[in-house]
Amino acid sequence: MDDDTRQALAAATDFATRVIAPQAESWNTAGSVPRAFFREAAAAGLCGLRVPRAQGGRGLGVGAYTQVLGILARECMASTFALVVHNNLAATVASDGSPGQVARHLGPMLAGESIGAFLLTEPGAGSDAQALATRATRDATGWVIDGAKAWISNAQHADVLAVFAQTAPGSGAAGIACFLVPGDAAGVTRSAGYALLGGHALGTGGFEFASTAVAEDALLFAPGAGLKAALAGIDVARMAVAAMCCGMLETALERALEYTAARPAFGQHVADFQGVQWMLADCATDLVAAQALTERATALADAGERATLAAAHAKKFATRVAFARIAECMQAMGASGLRRELPLARHLESAKIAQYLDGATEIQNVVIARALARRD
């Protein structure tokens, strides 16, 4: 392991213990992390994890990046995902932004002063992203955006909005572009945060754009390149979700082991019952398998090889076992497993949410089934 990775993992461990663990539950109740969360993350070097060192980031590879996320998600996946969305946009601005966009956005994003969001999903278009209906029309000075976005992480605070919009209705992916729109631009309104099963630290909500005018230099990806760019980043995003699920499951298993070893029942401890031992043994096997699938996918990505299939396997499996096995760890802890001062209830909610993020489980199966048909 190189020094950069070692430092990033140490920073993540410290941030998870010092900042996330004591506040995660209150963020869930409040409906989002506070803006200060991003500034504190920036101070710990967690806002430019994939931005090259030469541009002020940590320059981590995919494997190291996902390890950092796994450590943070051990305490709270929702706040970690808020950082993921922000980090991914910072990295995209660094790699694909125009000189003007880099100069305007990158510094404030690395400092956690300006918060990023990724606006692809719409009220009428989720998995089928190329059906998006938000419209971008050229005018004399730039573009005018009209439409609505839904299910957007960081919606409560976002300052830099990566908005995917159709420039040529009826043309599908060929007309989709992406714009960097200031969150306070005229005609932008945002909804209150959605009340969900959990995961409220993410501050998920919707946006509307009513004749929102942006300059030509707001264009991040030209028509035809927008959806391709979104899909190009999705493999790593799926690996990130898988790694966060592994982190949550790891915590749940540790808590269940500690609790059952100390809890007396019928003259012994709960951990002495073979039924409980086998339940936790199955949990450990699924954790190791999910970690192995995730590491396999990230190793392919770091080697510059195609990782779409490996990412789909990892994301499908890790989200599925996290949801099932975190529930079993709670079961082993009896009623105490339900207490909200432990992270298990929060993790169970987040594991369910993870089954939709960056492509629902069924979409991973679409990817896998296509590969089977091609005999990849």
Ligand SMILES: Cc1cc2nc3c(=O)[nH]c(=O)nc-3n(C[C@H](O)[C@H](O)[C@H](O)COP(=O)(O)OP(=O)(O)OC[C@H]3O[C@@H](n4cnc5c(N)ncnc54)[C@H](O)[C@@H]3O)c2cc1C
């Ligand atoms: C907490 C949270 C945060 C999110 N953050 C963001 C964000 O920051 N930015 C963003 O753009 N989006 C975000 N999303 C949206 C997320 O990407 C979508 O929920 C996801 O793409 C699925 O879309 P949908 O929910 O509209 O489901 P739909 O597409 O309506 O699908 C409904 C069901 O049909 C299934 N289905 C769809 N197509 C197929 C098919 N071809 N074969 C088999 N089954 C299929 C789906 O798997 C699902 O089970 C977020 C979602 C959540 C829950």
